[in-house]
Amino acid sequence: MIIDCHGHYTTAPKALESWRNQQIAGIKDPSAKPKVADLKISDDELRESIETNQLRLMKERGSDLTIFSPRASFMAHHIGDFEVSSTWAAICNELCYRVSQLFPDHFIGAAMLPQSPGVDPATCIPELEKCVKDYGFVGINLNPDPSGGHWTSPPLTDRHWYPIYEKMVEYDIPAMIHVSTSCNACFHTTGAHYLNADTTAFMQCLQGDLFKDFPTLKFVIPHGGGAVPYHWGRFRGLAQEMKKPLLQDHLLNNIFFDTCVYHQPGIDLLTKVIPVDNILFASEMIGAVRGIDPESGHYYDDTKRYVQATANLSEEERFKVYEGNARRVFPRLDAALKAKGK
Ligand SMILES: [Zn+2]
Numbered sequence: 001m002i003i004d005c006h007g008h009y010t011t012a013p014k015a016l017e018s019w020r021n022q023q024i025a026g027i028k029d030p031s032a033k034p035k036v037a038d039l040k041i042s043d044d045e046l047r048e049s050i051e052t053n054q055l056r057l058m059k060e061r062g063s064d065l066t067i068f069s070p071r072a073s074f075m076a077h078h079i080g081d082f083e084v085s086s087t088w089a090a091i092c093n094e095l096c097y098r099v100s101q102l103f104p105d106h107f108i109g110a111a112m113l114p115q116s117p118g119v120d121p122a123t124c125i126p127e128l129e130k131c132v133k134d135y136g137f138v139g140i141n142l143n144p145d146p147s148g149g150h151w152t153s154p155p156l157t158d159r160h161w162y163p164i165y166e167k168m169v170e171y172d173i174p175a176m177i178h179v180s181t182s183c184n185a186c187f188h189t190t191g192a193h194y195l196n197a198d199t200t201a202f203m204q205c206l207q208g209d210l211f212k213d214f215p216t217l218k219f220v221i222p223h224g225g226g227a228v229p230y231h232w233g234r235f236r237g238l239a240q241e242m243k244k245p246l247l248q249d250h251l252l253n254n255i256f257f258d259t260c261v262y263h264q265p266g267i268d269l270l271t272k273v274i275p276v277d278n279i280l281f282a283s284e285m286i287g288a289v290r291g292i293d294p295e296s297g298h299y300y301d302d303t304k305r306y307v308q309a310t311a312n313l314s315e316e317e318r319f320k321v322y323e324g325n326a327r328r329v330f331p332r333l334d335a336a337l338k339a340k341g342k
Contacts, residue, residue: 001064001065001322001342002062002063002064002281002304002322002323003063003064003065003066003067003280003281003322003326003333004058004063004065004066004281004282004283004285005067005176005220005258005281005282005329005330006067006220006222006258006260006282006283006284007054007067007068007069007107007282007283007284007285007287008068008069008070008071008284008287009068009069009070009071009092009095009096009099010071010286010287011049011050011053011054011286012041012049012071012095013041013045013046013049015039015041015045016039016041016091016092016095017074019038019091020074020088022034022038023080023084023087023088024079024080027079027080027084036087036090036091039091041095043098043102046095046098046099046102047102050099050102050103050107053286054068054107054285055103055106057285057286058106058285061283061302061304062304063281063304064105064106065105065106065107065108066106066107066108067108067109067110067138067139067326067330067333068096068099068100068107068108068109068110069109069110069111069112069139069141069176070089070092070093070095070096070112070141071092072112072141072178072179072180073180073181073190074092074181075088075089075092075112075115075141075143075180075181076148076180076181077115077116077117077143077146077147077148077180078117078146078147078148078150078183080116081116081119082114082116082123084116085115085116086123086127088114089111089112089113089114089127090130092112093109093112093127093130093135093137094135096109096110096111096135096137097109097131097135097136097137100135100136108136108137108138108333108336109131109135109136110137110138110139110140110176111127111128111131111132111135111137111139111140111141112140112141113127113140113141113142113143113164114127115143115146116146117146117147117153118152120163121160121163121164122163122164124164125163125164125167128140128167128171129167132171132173132332136332136336137173137332138173138330138332138333138336139174139175139176139220139330139332139333140164140168140173140174141175141176141178142156142164142175142176142177142178142219143178143179143180144156144177144179144200144201144204145179145197146180148179148180148181148182148183148184149179149182149183149184149187149193150183151200155204155207155208156177156201156204156208156210156219157204157205157208157210162213165213165214165217168218169214169216169217171332172216172331172332173330173331173332174218174219174220174256174329175218175219175220176219176220176221176222176258177197177201177219177220177221177222178194178197178222179193179194179197190287190288190289191288194222194288195223195226195227196226198221198222198223198225198226198227198228199225199227201219201221202221202225202226202228202251202255203238205219205251205254205255206235206239206242206244206247206250206251207242210254211250211251211253211254215253215254216254217254218254218256218329219254219255219256220256220257220258220280220329221255221256221257221258222257222258222260222282222284223258223260223261223284224257224258224259224260224261224266224267224270225257225258225270225274228257229257229269229273229274230269230273232273232274235247248275252275252277252278255278256278256279256280256325256329257270257274257278257279257280258279258280258281258282259279259280259281259282259283259303259306260282260283260284260287260301260303261306262289262300262301263293263300263306264305264306264309264310266306267303267306267307267309267310268306268310268311268312271307271310271312271313272312276313276317276320276321276325277325278325279320279321279325280321280325280326280329281303281304281307281321281323281326282303283301283302283303283304284301285301285302285303286301287301289301
């Protein structure tokens, strides 16, 4: 089977966005603040939003199951306070849970956390627990920069983040390191802020010794790892100068990259540079880049084509990228599939 480890609910019914706009209006004008119960989205609306979008494309392109999380750019942790983030995260996670219940063979959830700038990440734990225990979610998205492009939080290796890591280790769930929208005009959200964050997260881990404290902690760095695979020699060299172990031993038991690169030479490079055990299939569909590549005639985010076409992978290795690695990195996904005889 083909598991796409990176999909967001970018096509949620418009009522969700309207509710969020009301919530944001309510920050300045408490009389405008909506109640959670004001948001009404029926199962039929959810079904339609998925069947005509993600599920249609999954069937056309030949992927089977998507690890599905709330729309990343809409997390916008920088807006409002913890209470605002907490209510918003609960709503978004519940919608992904409902999608996973409506299409149990095709979607399984990953949680957005109610992060808020300057607030102790431990406050995210109740939402995380609910998503794993009650919703059967198999991972989380962790935003290394809840300030939205101003980087006011300590690096991911700081003890600041440890309460989340302790819970992740307890539940055996990985985190996709995923920022949200940029509110810094210097950084375009998906073209710069996302890729900067991917690269930054890797470098923070390289500088620190986080995985000595948490040997089983797992991070998925999305968007092909940002600049990391392309500059692998730079990172190896920096690790050497910092007297760190080889990257293979220092980071690659714990850090994985997805395949959201959107062109063939990018996937060729990724699969040549990064060990196959550290690459997980993903498309981030329907996401940042929705057009058709005039050079290939296919959608940029139809990433299966590139994985299929690369000469760097044997069939056995392709299986790892499509399925085997995802089962290893997301043990709760593997357990859920096995429980269904898959
Ligand atoms: Zn994403």
